[in-house]
Amino acid sequence: MSTKITLAKGLNMGLRKAMEDDPKVLIMGEDVGKLGGVFRITDGLQKDFGEDRVIDSPLAESGIVGTAVGMALRGYRPVVEIQFDGFVYPAYDQIVCQVAKMHYRSKGRSKMPMVIRIPFGGGIGAVEHHSESPEAQFAHTPGLKVVACSNPVDGYWMIQQAIASDDPVIFLEPKRQYHADKMDLDESVQPEPLFTSRVVKQGTDATVLAYGPMVKTALKAAEAAAGEGKSLEVIDLRTLSPLDMGPVFESVRRTGRAIITHEAHVNLGMGAEVSARITEECFYSLEAPVLRVGGFDTPYPASRIEEDFLPDLDRVLDAVDRSLAY
Amino acid sequence: MTQQPGFGPDLVEVFGPSQRDGGPDLVQLLTPEGERVHHPEFDHDFSAEDLRGFYRDMVLTRRIDTEATALQRHGELGIWAQLLGQEAAQIGAGRALRPQDYVFPTYREHGVAYCRGVDPLNLLGLFRGVDHGAWNPNDNNFGLYTIVIGAQALHATGYAMGIQRDGDVGTGDPERDAAVIAHFGDGASSQGDVNEAFIFAASYNAPVVFFCQNNQWAISEPIERQTRIPLYQRALGFGFPGVRVDGNDVLATYAVTQAALQRARDGQGPTLVEAYTYRMGAHTTTDDPTRYRLSDDVEHWKLKDPIARVEVYLKRNGLADDAFFDGVKQEADELGHHLREGCKALPDPKPMSMFDHVYAEETEELRVQREGYAAYLETFEGAHS
Numbered sequence: 096m097s098t099k100i101t102l103a104k105g106l107n108m109g110l111r112k113a114m115e116d117d118p119k120v121l122i123m124g125e126d127v128g129k130l131g132g133v134f135r136i137t138d139g140l141q142k143d144f145g146e147d148r149v150i151d152s153p154l155a156e157s158g159i160v161g162t163a164v165g166m167a168l169r170g171y172r173p174v175v176e177i178q179f180d181g182f183v184y185p186a187y188d189q190i191v192c193q194v195a196k197m198h199y200r201s202k203g204r205s206k207m208p209m210v211i212r213i214p215f216g217g218g219i220g221a222v223e224h225h226s227e228s229p230e231a232q233f234a235h236t237p238g239l240k241v242v243a244c245s246n247p248v249d250g251y252w253m254i255q256q257a258i259a260s261d262d263p264v265i266f267l268e269p270k271r272q273y274h275a276d277k278m279d280l281d282e283s284v285q286p287e288p289l290f291t292s293r294v295v296k297q298g299t300d301a302t303v304l305a306y307g308p309m310v311k312t313a314l315k316a317a318e319a320a321a322g323e324g325k326s327l328e329v330i331d332l333r334t335l336s337p338l339d340m341g342p343v344f345e346s347v348r349r350t351g352r353a354i355i356t357h358e359a360h361v362n363l364g365m366g367a368e369v370s371a372r373i374t375e376e377c378f379y380s381l382e383a384p385v386l387r388v389g390g391f392d393t394p395y396p397a398s399r400i401e402e403d404f405l406p407d408l409d410r411v412l413d414a415v416d417r418s419l420a421y
Numbered sequence: 422m423t424q425q426p427g428f429g430p431d432l433v434e435v436f437g438p439s440q441r442d443g444g445p446d447l448v449q450l451l452t453p454e455g456e457r458v459h460h461p462e463f464d465h466d467f468s469a470e471d472l473r474g475f476y477r478d479m480v481l482t483r484r485i486d487t488e489a490t491a492l493q494r495h496g497e498l499g500i501w502a503q504l505l506g507q508e509a510a511q512i513g514a515g516r517a518l519r520p521q522d523y524v525f526p527t528y529r530e531h532g533v534a535y536c537r538g539v540d541p542l543n544l545l546g547l548f549r550g551v552d553h554g555a556w557n558p559n560d561n562n563f564g565l566y567t568i569v570i571g572a573q574a575l576h577a578t579g580y581a582m583g584i585q586r587d588g589d590v591g592t593g594d595p596e597r598d599a600a601v602i603a604h605f606g607d608g609a610s611s612q613g614d615v616n617e618a619f620i621f622a623a624s625y626n627a628p629v630v631f632f633c634q635n636n637q638w639a640i641s642e643p644i645e646r647q648t649r650i651p652l653y654q655r656a657l658g659f660g661f662p663g664v665r666v667d668g669n670d671v672l673a674t675y676a677v678t679q680a681a682l683q684r685a686r687d688g689q690g691p692t693l694v695e696a697y698t699y700r701m702g703a704h705t706t707t708d709d710p711t712r713y714r715l716s717d718d719v720e721h722w723k724l725k726d727p728i729a730r731v732e733v734y735l736k737r738n739g740l741a742d743d744a745f746f747d748g749v750k751q752e753a754d755e756l757g758h759h760l761r762e763g764c765k766a767l768p769d770p771k772p773m774s775m776f777d778h779v780y781a782e783e784t785e786e787l788r789v790q791r792e793g794y795a796a797y798l799e800t801f802e803g804a805h806s
Contacts, residue, residue: 121586147585147586152621153617153620153621153624155613155617155620155621157575157613157614157617158575158614158617158618158620158621160575161572161574161575161576161578161579161614161617161618162575162576162578162579162582162618162621163579164575164576164579165525165575165576165577165578165579165580165581165582165583165601166579166580166582166583167579168558168564168576168579168580168583169579169580169583169584169587170583171583171586185613188569188572188614189572189575189614192569192572193567193569193572193576198778198779198780198781199553199778199779200553200554200565201553201554201557201558201565201778202552202777202778203777203778203781204557204558204559205558205559205565206781208781237779238779238780240780240784260781260782261781261782262780262781262782290784336784337784337785337786337787338786339785
């Protein structure tokens with residue numbers, strides 16, 4: 096039996112399922128209780144699981160993550176909500192110096208089964224610090240795993256898989272997709288493993304790589320390109336650390352061309368890593384250099400011009416044209 | 422004292438030089454001269470055996486410190502964080518703990534580690550550079566050393582919130598009710614994490630004791646650079662009690678910490694204990710305190726030595742004989758030998774071990790790097806294996 100759900104609903108259902116399955120799962124964050132989170136992702140959970148399991152926190156991000164470290168050391172599985180991407184930086188020290196290193200430092204004696212949920216990316220007309228894409232900062236930190244969901248069904252499954260992981264997972268949620276599209280969830284269909292990428296549209300002329308909010312844009316670009324007789328393959332990376340490059344290499348060897356797109360700044364972003372790995376592995380298959388389409392190397396601009404900052408359909412198609420021109 | 426209308430007293434005046442002896446609120450049970458004094462709230466009966474135990478623990482702790490300092494001078498340790506002068510603060514706090522309590526230390530808690538049953542040799546590995554802490558934190562409920570200042574105050578608070586959720590607080594069962602203690606220094610009191618820990622602990626009434634060893638110096642910065650009021654008074658602003666104890670008085674430190682831990686175990690929430698003490702040595706073996714503080718200060722604090730005052734008290738009251746003191750000295754010598762020989766014998770880790778335990782579930786990427794480096798090393802005909 097399938098249900099039509101949004102990404103917000105998928106995440107909410109996934110969190111509920113994880114809490115039902117394991118009494119050690121706790122939710123911590125600002126406004127996650129009665130309000131259900133500013134995006135309502137934790138809606139109704141405190142009512143059903145109580146204030147001891149859905150914990151409204153003082154307004155202090157380092158405090159939220161740092162106390163979650165202690166909870167994890169006591170044997171709990173905290174799921175931490177950071178209200179907005181730009182607010183994760185006060186917790187950055189706890190995440191990279193403590194969460195990421197506890198397992199290593201203790202020679203595996205202290206596990207850190209923590210999920211840090213971050214609504215990320217732009218396109219919602221918000222003020223400063225509400226539209227950032229900090230994924231590379233965390234993917235660059237050994238000890239952390241970083242994933243980004245892009246659709247409601249993945250949201251439902253990936254959050255449960257992240258909670259079940261014994262490693263700390265930075266869980267990125269594309270906030271502009273929370274309430275955008277509905278999708279059929281059939282719980283009898285087994286999900287793919289968490290740390291895997293996936294071909295979401297097959298094609299033959301070039302490979303477009305995306306994750307999170309840009310998957311939708313990439314798919315639209317593929318549709319538009321098809322109208323011009325160009326066949327694009329689209330891969331949803333889903334996992335940023337570790338990167339699952341197998342399907343990417345396989346695809347690029349066939350198409351000979353790769354374009355990676357993300358909202359984050361291009362300089363030293365995920366695209367740089369993906370491009371380097373493709374070049375190392377697929378050099379003799381490439382017909383064109385790997386191209387990157389991302390946010391510019393500026394601070395996130397005022398929202399009235401954010402559509403110029405964010406890669407859109409046309410910028411992706413322009414890169415496809417440049418790739419095909421080689 | 423200057424006073425502005427409507428704004429209360431000038432805090433600099435409140436904190437001024439009169440505080441050098443800890444001020445009027447200092448809890449003390451044994452004076453620097455070895456006189457037993459009494460306190461209306463924190464008095465405690467100690468047996469002769471208790472007192473001899475404290476003496477022995479402090480002597481052995483000082484020996485750990487002096488041996489490690491010597492090992493650093495001989496190039497066996499890269500660095501050492503000295504605790505000279507802080508033995509009473511650590512033994513008093515460490516002996517007040519029960520087995521089920523949990524300790525979140527900074528990097529100077531060698532005496533507390535000793536109280537928890539951690540082999541002092543294990544402390545040296547971190548400073549020698551062979552590991553990040555060789556003891557299992559769950560064997561003795563003694564966490565690994567935390568280098569980032571104050572980060573562990575939040576871990577302690579979160580762990581205490583876990584104890585609450587496990588129902589292991591306020592049951593009245595002395596074997597079950599548990600508390601957490603977070604150790605940090607005066608410098609850490611300026612960190613956001615410590616202040617956030619105070620807020621979380623107060624807000625959730627978490628069973629945690631914040632144990633601040635105010636040793637007056639954060640490397641070269643004096644306490645006046647961290648605070649304009651006595652540190653224990655900060656607790657009131659967060660909504661829980663704070664108490665200043667003579668950190669060179671092992672009896673008072675024990676009594677106050679024991680009461681604070683019991684308060685936490687009973688479900689009455691957090692306490693800030695400020696152990697007022699002095700760092701007689703350097704911050705670590707890399708700095709030179711003669712560049713930033715007066716020798717007069719050091720001489721002043723030498724007179725408050727935590728071990729000497731217990732020794733005087735034991736001797737004056739006939740609570741220990743020569744055989745006891747000789748026995749402790751011999752034990753210290755044996756400990757020193759154990760550390761000297763053990764330290765030099767600590768094996769360097771194998772290079773390939775750097776890849777171990779990055780993740781609970783290793784990634785394919787790391788596996789490839791590991792195998793690649795192993796294959797590379799093999800090209801040197803086993804030279805690195």
